[in-house]
Amino acid sequence: MRRVYIAGVGLLGPGLEGWAASRAILAGIEPYAPAAMPRPTGTGLPATERRRATLVTRLAVDVAGAALGGADPGNIVAVFASSGGEVEVIHGIFEQLAGPDRRLSPTAFHNSVHNAASGYWSIATGCRGAVDSLCGYDDSFGSGLAEALLRCGLDGKEVLLVAYDLPPPFPVAEFRPLSAPFGVALRLRASAAPGVIAELRGGFLPEGLPATRLDDPGLESLRLGNPAARGLPLLAALAGDRDAEIRLGCGMGGCLRLEVRPWF
Amino acid sequence: MFLELETQAQASALAVSPPMPSIAIRAYALVNALGVGRAATLAALRSGCSGLRPCDFPGTDLATWIGRVEGVETLPLPGRWARYECRNHRLARMALECDGFAERVAEARGRYGARRVGVIVGTSTSGILETEAAYRDRDAQGRLPRGFRYRRVQNTSALADFVRDYLGLAGPAVAISTACSSSAKVFASAARWLAADWCDAVVVGGSDSLCLTTLYGFAALELVSDEPCRPADVLRKGISIGEGAGFALLERAGGGSGLALLGYGESADAYHMSSPHPEGAGAAAAMAECLGRAGLGPGAVDYTVLHGTATRGNDSAEDRALHTVLGPDALCSSIKGWTGHTLGAAGILNALVACLCLEEGFAPHSLQTRRVDPDFSAHILLEPRHRPMNAVLCNAFGFGGNNASLLLGRLGP
Numbered sequence: 318m319r320r321v322y323i324a325g326v327g328l329l330g331p332g333l334e335g336w337a338a339s340r341a342i343l344a345g346i347e348p349y350a351p352a353a354m355p356r357p358t359g360t361g362l363p364a365t366e367r368r369r370a371t372l373v374t375r376l377a378v379d380v381a382g383a384a385l386g387g388a389d390p391g392n393i394v395a396v397f398a399s400s401g402g403e404v405e406v407i408h409g410i411f412e413q414l415a416g417p418d419r420r421l422s423p424t425a426f427h428n429s430v431h432n433a434a435s436g437y438w439s440i441a442t443g444c445r446g447a448v449d450s451l452c453g454y455d456d457s458f459g460s461g462l463a464e465a466l467l468r469c470g471l472d473g474k475e476v477l478l479v480a481y482d483l484p485p486p487f488p489v490a491e492f493r494p495l496s497a498p499f500g501v502a503l504r505l506r507a508s509a510a511p512g513v514i515a516e517l518r519g520g521f522l523p524e525g526l527p528a529t530r531l532d533d534p535g536l537e538s539l540r541l542g543n544p545a546a547r548g549l550p551l552l553a554a555l556a557g558d559r560d561a562e563i564r565l566g567c568g569m570g571g572c573l574r575l576e577v578r579p580w581f
Numbered sequence: 582m583f584l585e586l587e588t589q590a591q592a593s594a595l596a597v598s599p600p601m602p603s604i605a606i607r608a609y610a611l612v613n614a615l616g617v618g619r620a621a622t623l624a625a626l627r628s629g630c631s632g633l634r635p636c637d638f639p640g641t642d643l644a645t646w647i648g649r650v651e652g653v654e655t656l657p658l659p660g661r662w663a664r665y666e667c668r669n670h671r672l673a674r675m676a677l678e679c680d681g682f683a684e685r686v687a688e689a690r691g692r693y694g695a696r697r698v699g700v701i702v703g704t705s706t707s708g709i710l711e712t713e714a715a716y717r718d719r720d721a722q723g724r725l726p727r728g729f730r731y732r733r734v735q736n737t738s739a740l741a742d743f744v745r746d747y748l749g750l751a752g753p754a755v756a757i758s759t760a761c762s763s764s765a766k767v768f769a770s771a772a773r774w775l776a777a778d779w780c781d782a783v784v785v786g787g788s789d790s791l792c793l794t795t796l797y798g799f800a801a802l803e804l805v806s807d808e809p810c811r812p813a814d815v816l817r818k819g820i821s822i823g824e825g826a827g828f829a830l831l832e833r834a835g836g837g838s839g840l841a842l843l844g845y846g847e848s849a850d851a852y853h854m855s856s857p858h859p860e861g862a863g864a865a866a867a868m869a870e871c872l873g874r875a876g877l878g879p880g881a882v883d884y885t886v887l888h889g890t891a892t893r894g895n896d897s898a899e900d901r902a903l904h905t906v907l908g909p910d911a912l913c914s915s916i917k918g919w920t921g922h923t924l925g926a927a928g929i930l931n932a933l934v935a936c937l938c939l940e941e942g943f944a945p946h947s948l949q950t951r952r953v954d955p956d957f958s959a960h961i962l963l964e965p966r967h968r969p970m971n972a973v974l975c976n977a978f979g980f981g982g983n984n985a986s987l988l989l990g991r992l993g994p
Binding site: 401 | 696697699705709712713716717719723724725729730731732735736737738741742745750751752753754755756757758759760766769770773774776777779793794797798799800801802803847848849850851852853854855862863866979980981982983
């Protein structure tokens with residue numbers, strides 16, 4: 318089991334407006350009330366980039382910035398994880414290609430790649446470290462966290478994990494019905510430092526044991542409704558201020574088993 | 582500025598210590614416009630015949646050249662695999678079924694158990710060609726056909742799902758999608774899975790297929806050439822889009838001989854979404870980190886398979902990066918004039934061509950390159966080179982300024 322430390326959390330979802338505002342809800346102290354998610358602003362992006370950035374990219378950039386606490390990321394390693402990526406841009410391209418005029422917008426095309434959000438984020442922050450962008454369908458969060466744990470635990474690098482997904486527009490929504498937008502980011506460190514929230518030990522278990530569920534039916538429904546929200550049990554454990562063991566779906570067959578130890 | 586880059590590259594190289602253990606490449610297989618399998622690819626590279634042709638891809642009216650794989654249309658996925666049916670998975674299956682690759686994976690599965698063999702693939706297109714068709718077939722309410730298969734075809738993870746299922750594996754599986762560096766980065770992730778003992782073997786690879794999105798998308802960016810692409814040529818006019826798939830079976834070395842992954846390096850340009858950093862800063866950082874991780878100096882690199890897309894910007898930036906890390910006269914060539922730019926599959930195809938070069942003591946020339954850009958410092962091969970090699974560097978760079986470099990060589994001291 319590898320040990321890493323969580324040094325920052327970014328969070329944006331319906332009824333969950335930031336980590337500080339959501340801790341009591343995730344700890345079960347205050348009730349969860351789903352509400353429309355505030356529109357991501359992408360304030361971390363320079364004006365030119367912000368104009369071109371899509372909603373999903375703004376969501377990713379917002380939670381990434383919150384996890385970093387506004388600090389310069391330096392040469393942090395970043396792992397971006399998303400199931401659908403730039404769902405709205407891709408939809409627009411398919412519509413255009415299905416019509417008589419197949420000429421695409423160049424901006425739409427370069428915004429359509431799965432790693433658009435990580436590209437915009439790295440341009441905005443000037444971060445030149447390794448930047449990854451991966452997809453594990455409903456297990457995208459667990460797959461991304463697994464990758465982040467390894468990069469942090471093996472290479473001793475500081476790692477930023479960013480998981481995000483938007484419900485795709487009609488007509489794809491009928492075949493991929495996500496219930497809500499959701500974004501989460503974690504800043505991981507290889508060694509303890511002031512400001513650390515929790516210690517995390519994690520390993521991959523090839524046995525497909527069931528993932529940890531949430532007691533609150535509203536939060537559980539949110540967890541199942543968006544691949545990025547599959548990270549909610551980890552956030553709930555962090556918010557709970559007590560040792561916890563959780564399992565996250567990770568790469569279809571197996572699961573990621575995590576021991577969470579909050580720091581005070 | 583230049584001195585600063587050198588310092589940065591050197592700092593990256595020094596940051597990695599000690600060197601990573603070499604990883605064994607136990608089997609590999611590839612499909613591209615030159616043909617199906619290693620022998621076909623090698624024969625074409627020796628013959629000097631390009632796999633590029635004027636664009637005849639159904640539904641297109643673009644004045645460009647493409648690297649289409651012959652025979653994909655007549656090889657549907659059989660039986661229970663029909664649920665994954667799409668051009669991207671057909672290409673993947675063609676690669677899995679050639680060069681005895683699936684058999685070698687089955688042996689590894691027998692040795693270690695299905696749960697100890699993982700899958701990491703890179704793709705940028707996944708099966709979106711089929712989604713493009715589904716959008717044309719929408720009904721009066723705008724709904725997609727009932728048979729549309731989002732998860733097994735369009736989603737980026739579909740390729741990882743298909744390869745894992747097709748090979749009967751039960752270890753972790755994930756897809757990396759960083760545009761044209763996707764299937765180079767899979768080697769780095771696999772190295773970590775093996776180092777952490779999450780797996781005993783990992784199938785890495787990638788597949789990207791021709792589709793209207795990439796053909797019209799690169800045309801919109803004015804990055805496609807109206808003639809067969811000419812990497813590093815003074816008159817280069819842009820890319821020829823190709824398609825392909827390739828896979829490799831990686832294991833911890835544990836002694837023995839054979840091909841090996843010696844190092845990898847990853848970086849970001851932090852510069853522009855679809856143009857590389859003009860001085861190749863990010864590319865240089867990836868190459869330097871790769872050498873640092875291998876514990877080797879620039880003198881150990883016998884030859885470099887360039888990303889070499891044949892756009893003005895990419896080739897110039899890559900040349901500057903090569904100069905920064907390897908010094909002047911680095912021996913190199915691009916395979917894009919043979920196969921076209923296979924986008925998300927470009928990384929794995931470069932890596933597997935590097936494997937062929939190491940095994941055959943042969944480096945292909947940069948096809949269609951007539952007069953090398955006089956501003957370049959690298960030695961671009963205009964004739965094939967026959968000489969044994971010990972270490973081959975290969976590059977893959979993608980949108981978002983995403984860079985990956987790999988060093989391929991041999992196991993043992």
